[in-house]
Amino acid sequence: MMDRSAKSTGFLLVITGATFWGVGGTVSQKLFQDYQIDVNWLVTIRLLIAGLLLLAVQYFKKDRSQVFAVWKNKKTALQLIIFGLLGMLGVQYTYMASINHGNAAVATLLQYLAPAMIIIYLLLRRQTVLTGRDMVTVSLTLIGCFFLLTNGSVSQLSVPSPAIIWGILSGVALAFYTLYAVPLLKLYDSLTVVGWAMVIGGFALSFIHPPWQVDTSTFSAEVYGYLIFVIIFGTMIAFWFYIESLKSLSPQETSLLGSLEPLSAVLTTVIWLHEPFGVFQWVGTASIITMTLFLAWSKEPSTRKKRNTKKSINAG
Template identity: 75%
Template structure:
């Protein structure tokens, strides 16, 4: 969890949120590559379609079709790619833990260990709390509770009933939720290419749902189950 969050934030700091999110959501591709190489999964046209819809949908939502927003320093790209690798690792290696512990226990200990480890790099006791306003505390609490604890808890919990591939692909709903929040809360305009991104994400959800339904209705085609990682 520490590596996922730290590399993502570092990519935003050195570049921008659009590039950081797009690179992080290369994780489904990394997961599928792993499953092909280690678990001998067969790559299907539906897999390729799902990856395409996820990446294109995120791109349109985050950039509104403007390639100029993808012009960032190389270090931002490095951090973003590391974030994608970390998310793929986090998704795959949470599965063996879920066989022994509750998802909330996993997330809780991940936050404690991650926070303790990072304290040696950025000691919290060196922060000048006098300069922090009430608004800063509220934003910090929101990031901790909703952006980290609840978000990662739901993500890990979904691995109980979805495959790593499906979970990581459905994670592309995150930028959609972020954009919709800016529209309804900050009154930002919602433009044409962002609508195209919404259509791509909705199509992705329908594709995954249809694929799961067709697998359950076809006894000869078993649905992909959560797997043990070695």
């Protein structure tokens, strides 16, 4: 059975990462609405800078040989490129595209179908069995996200089909991002994996939306402060902690606890941006908090089942 202190660390990492992720989204919304910052420019610049900073931490504070060692093996190099493009950039771009065609509530709700997608995928691959624990946590997650982001109004889901398609693809990208990282993390430190994935994603997007074409001379000190928060806390630390948690938590647990992102986003929007908060949104908040506590304290799957699941993932 996994060491309890390691599991507690995993919970702390994913909760902190998801919280920063959500708050970073609220800060990004303020940049878009109040300062007309281009969405594509922000995605590109946050990935490039955050990625380079993570690689710098790895190089100067930890095992510097890992920074370039990942490229010496053709298999891991290819896996890293795929992870950077389909995982890191995939999550970022599809989410923003869904918002662009619809709204942030629907985009986030559809993205957090990822936990259910992961469990269904593992069931189809026969890497796990459906348990009551899975059914409870997935149900609480979906109910919580629905009420939290729609306040119980189904009419808010009436968005153009492109928004729904991009939102579902965002959920698929998040599920892929969570599962695909596991084998890489067994070989390299999370700083190396996440850092290079961000650089790869940001570099690829630069060909479509060159970051140097934006005039930054009009940026105020406040804008730079918000940008620093989004890049450091909402991107660098958020993605790093999320991936690092996979070393001590299962992909299902990490993705479910990641649903704290919309919770933190909504709460900061209410407190900071003074948006109204309805009764059903409090019901959604309670559902997500209940899911988190249930996941933290419920009995873990047997050691044998977890061992078989990990073995299957590594073989995939």
